[in-house]
Amino acid sequence: MRNKSFHNHKTARFPFLFTATSHVEPGPSPASVIAAQSASEDDNMYAEKLKELSVYIEPLKKMIARMTKENRQTETSKLGSLLSILQSSTSEAR
DSSP: OOOOOSOSHHHHHOHHHHOTTOOOOOOOOHHHHHHHHHHHHHHHHHHHHHHHHGGGHHHHHHHHHHHHHTTOHHHHHHHHHHHHHHHHHHHHHO
């Protein structure tokens, strides 16, 4: 019968894997790497969409001015909120 000691043929070929004193530093987990990549992708998609929508800022300002003259307060308020979102997002992205 063979002696089943800690030092067998595996530890002889790969001693660094089986030593009791070796210490492996933990790296970033795969989930955190994927989350970081996903966040980066989301940021890129957000910036791209914002760039697409920024062309509507000037026409929206003109439409709000026209609706203000026509005394259409409900629509003006809603469009004003949209304009505010687009303008604040555009200034944050720069």
